[in-house]
Amino acid sequence: MxxxxxxxxxxxxxxxxxxxxxxFEVRDSLITLPIARRLNVSDGPISLLQHDKVRVAAIKDCRHLGSPPVTNVAVNYIAKVGVGSPATIYNLIVDTGSSNTWVGAGTAYVKTSTSINTGQPVEIDYGFGIFSGTEYTDTVTLGSGLTIAKQSIGVASNSEGFTAGVDGVLGIGPVDLTVGSLIDGPNTAIPTVVDNLYSQGTISQEVVSVLFEPTTSKTNTNGELTFGGTDFFKxxxxxxxxxxxxxxxxxxxxxxxxxxxxxxxxxxxxxxxxxxxxxxxxxxxxxxxxxxxxxxxxxxxxxxxxxxxxxxxxxxxxxxxxxxxxxxxxxxxxxxxxxxxxxxxxxxxxxxxxxxxxxxxxxxxxxxxxxxxxxxxxxxxxxxxxxxxxx
The missing domain is CATH 2.40.70.10 (Acid Proteases)
Structure with a gap:
């Protein structure tokens, strides 16, 4: 070579x-969720720099609502998350830069007996894409059958900038980033997945750990989320x-x-x-x-x-x-x-x-x-x- x-x-x-x-090595309360990197090359060469620039501009402008230029998500880390009972599995972007969790960009939301429509409109601007819809609560499943009851999730009626195979976002940022996303409650914070794992006693510390591994592959399961602490083997x-x-x-x-x-x-x-x-x-x-x-x-x-x-x-x-x-x-x-x-x-x-x-x-x-x-x-x-x- x-x-x-x-x-x-x-x-x-x-x-x-x-x-x-x-x-935070609390071994009996950790939840581990594999995550996979995907490089979207279905439409030819991708402009990662353009994608990043609109993302960074949204962060710098503290923008949560509006209609920005939309660039297809070029590269992302995906976690498989279940919603409903029985659960439908959705491929969600793992995002530390936002805190709302929502589905419906690709695979449509499937209502089950655990689905509750709050009637509240929700809208989020990510810079690289936008989403609007209605806020629900539902059962969310992470990892090996571990569930969160009555988790707030958005259900998309419209989304732009999200490529095929992406169904929404798993937001693991601080809860303050949810403020402003509910149109009828602009000062209301929405409990995150991590908030509810902690408040429902599933994890003993409000901590998320992330492991990525360098890869030269277009698609590769090369990462892991750990909820509730750190994994000292990693x-x-x-x-x-x-x-x-x-x-x-x-x-x-x-x-x-x-x-x-x-x-x-x-x-x-x-x-x-x-x-x-x-x-x-x-x-x-x-x-x-x-x-x-x-x-x-x-x-x-x-x-x-x-x-x-x-x-x-x-x-x-x-x-x-x-x-x-x-x-x-x-x-x-x-x-x-x-x-x-x-x-x-x-x-x-x-x-x-x-x-x-x-x-x-x-x-x-x-x-x-x-x-x-x-x-x-x-x-x-x-x-x-x-x-x-x-x-």
């Missing part, structure tokens, strides 16, 4: 972390926790403060941003992106909009390829098959404005991440894939 020289591309993420032993060492930022609007998301360096060069000083499973790339403020571009020597590729690293005669140490889009998937994003594309890109505004970074799933594929409502914090730990050379 040919080995192509390329610059060392490791970004060192410096978080204000409090390293502690993992306190990570190495300790989990480092950082509190939810106090900066708005990032504080309503899984928002944290972090700084970024490239080697000895400070790319982004300590600032607020979010962690988001439904964003593909790593976005940084424009001034940080400009520094990163200069340090890597990369140029903007006209085909994909991503930074392109040219082959050089020098020999470089390539630490785990974590900032490179999988080369076997280059053609699916409209790129050249033998090019090296970086997954760090421009958020479009200078630092000091709203949300100076977004750590998308290409970041999360290298770490175990923990979303802890009980203690208002986010945690990260290394996994066997942190230093993997997948790419």
């Amino acid at each position: 040919a080995i192509f020289p390329a610059p060392s591309l490791l970004i060192i993420i410096l978080l204000a972390l409090s390293i502690t032993a993992t306190p 990570y190495t060492g300790d989990i480092g926790y950082t509190p939810i930022t106090t900066t708005n609007p990032e504080s309503t998301y899984w928002g944290i403060n972090e700084s970024i360096t490239y080697g000895s060069t400070m790319i982004l000083s300590n600032t607020a941003g979010i962690v988001d499973t439904s964003t593909t790339y790593i976005f940084v403020a424009t001034d940080a992106y400009t520094k990163y571009k200069a340090e890597t020597g990369a140029t903007v590729d006209l085909l994909t909009g991503l930074l392109l690293v040219f082959f050089r005669p020098n020999t470089y140490t390539l630490t785990p390829n974590a900032q490179i889009w999988p080369r076997s998937l280059n053609t699916y994003i409209g790129g050249s098959s033998n090019a090296i594309y970086l997954i760090v890109t421009d958020i479009g505004t200078a630092s000091g404005s709203v949300s100076d970074f977004v750590n998308g799933y290409t970041f999360l594929e290298r770490f175990y991440s923990v979303y802890d409502t009980t203690n208002s914090r986010v945690g990260f730990a290394k996994t066997s894939y942190t230093d993997a050379t997948t790419n």
Whole structure:
């Protein structure tokens, strides 16, 4: 196999972390749900960057309602979730950047004896897509037959931007993100799946952990959600926790403060941003992106909009390829098959404005991440894939 020289591309993420032993290994109350990554290539090359940009714009604008430009969901992580009794299985996007759960984008909602129509209209803008319909309560099934009674779910009468095979969204963000989604109750929060698992005594901690694994496949079951704690078999060492930022609007998301360096060069000083499973790339403020571009020597590729690293005669140490889009998937994003594309890109505004970074799933594929409502914090730990050379 040919080995192509390329610059060392490791970004060192410096978080204000409090390293502690993992306190949420409550083995008798964990719920595990496999999740699968899907790359939508049915309509030819996809524009992941366009998808991400409208997503990030919605986050930065704190937009929940309206009619934005809609881009088909290009890549996502899917969980199979049952709704009703007997349950109909729906393929739902796992989203830490929103908190409503809803169905009906693809597979139609099937009413059963547990379905209760609240009569309340609901509408959500995700940036990459929109959904409107009616709020119901119903039995929701996760994993091996574990159920949530009277879970609030949206039932779509209209949805745009969601591709075939996607039936809706499983929102695992903070509950505050549901405020504004009920049209007749704009100040009302809707209990999330995690809220109800905790309040109904199914889990003992209001915690969700996420494991992604790097993959070069278009479709691959390479992830796992754990409700109620952490699975110590899935990570190495300790989990480092950082509190939810106090900066708005990032504080309503899984928002944290972090700084970024490239080697000895400070790319982004300590600032607020979010962690988001439904964003593909790593976005940084424009001034940080400009520094990163200069340090890597990369140029903007006209085909994909991503930074392109040219082959050089020098020999470089390539630490785990974590900032490179999988080369076997280059053609699916409209790129050249033998090019090296970086997954760090421009958020479009200078630092000091709203949300100076977004750590998308290409970041999360290298770490175990923990979303802890009980203690208002986010945690990260290394996994066997942190230093993997997948790419």
